[in-house]
Amino acid sequence: MKIKVDVKLNPQAVKKLEEAMVKALPLTLEAMKTEVNNMQVVPKDIGTLEESVVTGGENGVGFMSYNTPYARRLYYHPEYNFRQDKNPNAQGRWMDSFIHGDKKKWLEETYGKFLKDNAGGVIK
Numbered sequence: 001m002k003i004k005v006d007v008k009l010n011p012q013a014v015k016k017l018e019e020a021m022v023k024a025l026p027l028t029l030e031a032m033k034t035e036v037n038n039m040q041v042v043p044k045d046i047g048t049l050e051e052s053v054v055t056g057g058e059n060g061v062g063f064m065s066y067n068t069p070y071a072r073r074l075y076y077h078p079e080y081n082f083r084q085d086k087n088p089n090a091q092g093r094w095m096d097s098f099i100h101g102d103k104k105k106w107l108e109e110t111y112g113k114f115l116k117d118n119a120g121g122v123i124k
Helices: 011-039 071-075 103-118
Strands: 053-058 061-066
Touching: 011 053, 011 061, 011 103
Parallel strands: none
Antiparallel strands: 053 061
16 A cells, blocks of 8 residues: 655744744743742742743753852752741752653643744644
């Protein structure tokens, strides 16, 4: 049995999708930054670590970085006894739920929502 398939792409629709992808990434990263703050998982003394977060990305790859001299030490040592008077869920490895856990689905859905919202009707 042979099957012949002809695929014709709509260049305008492809362009809209590409533009939507570029717009959706920073929106998703900002939403993730807000979600992390709302979860109150970043260790907090006076807020320097929490406020040091920067986001960015290009070519469809985004990043979120905490930029203090001690961010890495706190992140990779979940055994520390983090104070929880300011952020009640303070912990090490506070981004793991977005990488391996239940927030990974949230991240995918949020990106999908922003992609759809910015696709100009191409995604139904």
